[in-house]
Amino acid sequence: MEMKMFFPLLLLVCSVSTAELQVQSDNDILSHVRQTEGQVEEAESLTEQQTCTQDINAVLREMTALVAALKVEVQHLQKDNEVKTTELQSLNQRYQVQETQVQKLQDQNQVQAAELASVKVNAENQVEALKIQGEGLFTAPVRGVYHFDFHIHGHGSTNPTSAVLVKNGEQIFTSWTHQPAGAQKASNGVSLLLEIGDVVFLRMRANSRIYDNTDNHTTFSGHLLFTM
Numbered sequence: 001m002e003m004k005m006f007f008p009l010l011l012l013v014c015s016v017s018t019a020e021l022q023v024q025s026d027n028d029i030l031s032h033v034r035q036t037e038g039q040v041e042e043a044e045s046l047t048e049q050q051t052c053t054q055d056i057n058a059v060l061r062e063m064t065a066l067v068a069a070l071k072v073e074v075q076h077l078q079k080d081n082e083v084k085t086t087e088l089q090s091l092n093q094r095y096q097v098q099e100t101q102v103q104k105l106q107d108q109n110q111v112q113a114a115e116l117a118s119v120k121v122n123a124e125n126q127v128e129a130l131k132i133q134g135e136g137l138f139t140a141p142v143r144g145v146y147h148f149d150f151h152i153h154g155h156g157s158t159n160p161t162s163a164v165l166v167k168n169g170e171q172i173f174t175s176w177t178h179q180p181a182g183a184q185k186a187s188n189g190v191s192l193l194l195e196i197g198d199v200v201f202l203r204m205r206a207n208s209r210i211y212d213n214t215d216n217h218t219t220f221s222g223h224l225l226f227t228m
Helices: 004-134
Strands: 137-139 144-155 161-166 170-178 183-192 199-204 219-226
Touching: 144 161, 144 170, 144 199, 161 183, 170 183
Parallel strands: none
Antiparallel strands: 137 199, 144 183, 144 219, 161 170, 161 199
């Protein structure tokens, strides 16, 4: 009876031991699989981190190169801006100098214009006063171009009505007319370059007759055109 009980018990113990061994083996395999999976995951994570790090490093290198290029371009732009600023300042200085010179020239021109107007008036007054003063001589006060003209009046007779314009004793031109009866007139004009002190006057020709009275039938006038 005892032998019969022992054998089944032994079988049960062996079965339990075999089951325990099987469970332990499965646990070892599962643990190894899990460990392997963890190592794989760690390897994959490490690979991903390395790849990400490489990508970041590549992006950083590109950004560094771009920043360096931008710095160089900014330096060139700064230099160009400095050059343009210097040129602009130089142009402004030149403009100010030219503006000052223009203002001086305008002031000088105004002064010269006033002087010229005064000289012109004096010259015209001097020419107009020739007949009144009785001298008949015009002396140029400045170097310039003057215009003279005269009109002479006479009565018809055997003598002509004639006059000569003279400059410094040199005959320039003659005005002449002749008729036996009635009134007669002759006129002429000329523009002359005169130096300071040149003398211009009218001279009657020999055996000629010129008539005048308070009605001023005979006139001699002139004016300054421009200075030289």
